[in-house]
Amino acid sequence: GENVEQHPSTLSVQEGDSAVIKCxxxxxxxxxxxxxxxxxxxxxxxxxxxxxxxxxxxxxxxxVTLNKTAKHFSLxxxxxxxxxxxxxxxxxxxxxxxxxxxxxxxxLTVIP
Amino acid sequence: SQTIHQWPATLVQPVGSPLSxxxxxxxxxxxxxxxxxxxxxxxLQLLFYSVGIGQISSEVPQNLSxxxxxxxxxxxxxxxxxxxxxGFYLCAWSPLAGGRYNEQFFGPGTRLTVL
Numbered sequence: 001g002e003n004v005e006q007h008p009s010t011l012s013v014q015e016g017d018s019a020v021i022k023c024x025x026x027x028x029x030x031x032x033x034x035x036x037x038x039x040x041x042x043x044x045x046x047x048x049x050x051x052x053x054x055x056x057x058x059x060x061x062x063x064v065t066l067n068k069t070a071k072h073f074s075l076x077x078x079x080x081x082x083x084x085x086x087x088x089x090x091x092x093x094x095x096x097x098x099x100x101x102x103x104x105x106x107x108l109t110v111i112p
Numbered sequence: 113s114q115t116i117h118q119w120p121a122t123l124v125q126p127v128g129s130p131l132s133x134x135x136x137x138x139x140x141x142x143x144x145x146x147x148x149x150x151x152x153x154x155x156l157q158l159l160f161y162s163v164g165i166g167q168i169s170s171e172v173p174q175n176l177s178x179x180x181x182x183x184x185x186x187x188x189x190x191x192x193x194x195x196x197x198x199g200f201y202l203c204a205w206s207p208l209a210g211g212r213y214n215e216q217f218f219g220p221g222t223r224l225t226v227l
Contacts, residue, residue, distance in 0.1 A: 032214045043202050043218035044156070089156065093214055100216055104155040 002027040004092050006103025013080050014111050021106045023090035024072040030092040033066060033073045034100075038087045047088075048075070080110045114139035118203050118219040125226055131176075131190040133222050135203030138184065143205040145186040146216065147178055150200040162186060198226045 003026040013019050023033075031052035036044035050057045050064045050073065057064050061080075066073040077084055090103040115138045125131060137143055147159040158171045160178035168178050175194060179187045186203055203219040 034215065036218075041221075041223070043221045046215055046217065049215065099158065099161065102156040 002030055002092055002094075002101040004090060004101045004103045006090050006106060008106060009104065010107045010109075012109045012111060015080060015082060017080055019075075019077045019080055019084070019108055019110075021075045021088055021090070021108070022072060023074070023092075023103050024070075025092040025101070026071065027092070027094070028068075028071065029094050030101075032093040033064070034091050034093070035062075035064060035075050036089045036091070038089065038105075040086075044089060077108075080108075082110050082112050084108060085110045114205070114217065116203060116205055116217060116219040118201075118222050120222060121220065122223045123225070125193050125224065127195055127226055128192045131188070131193050131197070131224070133188040133201055133203075133224075135186040135188075135219055136184055137205045140184070140205070140207070142183060143207065145180060146204040146206075147186065147188050148202040148204065148218075150202060150221075152199070156202065159188070193226045195226050198224055200224075 004023055006023045011019055034049035035047050037047045038044040048059050048062050048064050050066050052068055055066055061078045063076040085108055087105045087107050089105050091100040093100045117136050119134055144163050146161045148156045149159055150156050160168055160170055162168050162180045165180050165183055175190055177189050201222045204216045206216045
């Protein structure tokens with residue numbers, strides 16, 4: 001089955017700096033890659049996603065890049081703010097069955 | 113718009129007691145439904161998923177079970193809780209597989225503590 005690895009497990013950045021979180025996947029059939037933000041005590045919220053027919057997608061301060069050949073994708077957050085502090089999860093999915101395979105999460109702390 | 117509800121929000125149960133967690137979705141029909149467990153500081157573990165009423169697939173053999181008595185209702189149960197069942201339980205829904213979107217949307221979660 002699919003295996004998703006996520007790095008780093010913890011990340012601290014100064015407010016205003018950029019943060020990058022990376023994930024790799026094993027199954028070349030995966031074609032949908034969402035990113036979730038989870039605040040303490042709450043359910044994960046979808047913040048951005050990318051499909052395998054696109055190499056990059058941007059939404060304001062958040063961007064995701066995908067390298068299908070190398071089987072890795074990354075989340076980029078620019079101009080970080082304290083409210084960006086949370087745990088971020090990546091995932092990989094195939095159309096069949098709609099099952100998601102999640103990374104182990106990255107705890108991001110933005111230091112004011 | 114679609115919304116997903118879970119209750120209770122928190123639960124403290126003794127070892128060996130039964131469990132019933134409920135999840136309901138509004139504003140959509142025939143969704144795929146999922147139960148995940150998240151241990152403290154850990155990732156998301158898929159427990160069960162359902163593509164329709166009465167159709168349940170189990171990902172992890174354990175003392176938990178799931179049922180889908182109605183299209184938009186998903187229930188997680190146990191006859192006898194173990195200490196290891198403590199965690200944060202998340203329900204999620206997604207549109208039909210093969211549809212235009214694959215997104216999964218999560219509920220607010222239930223914090224279960226087994227003592």
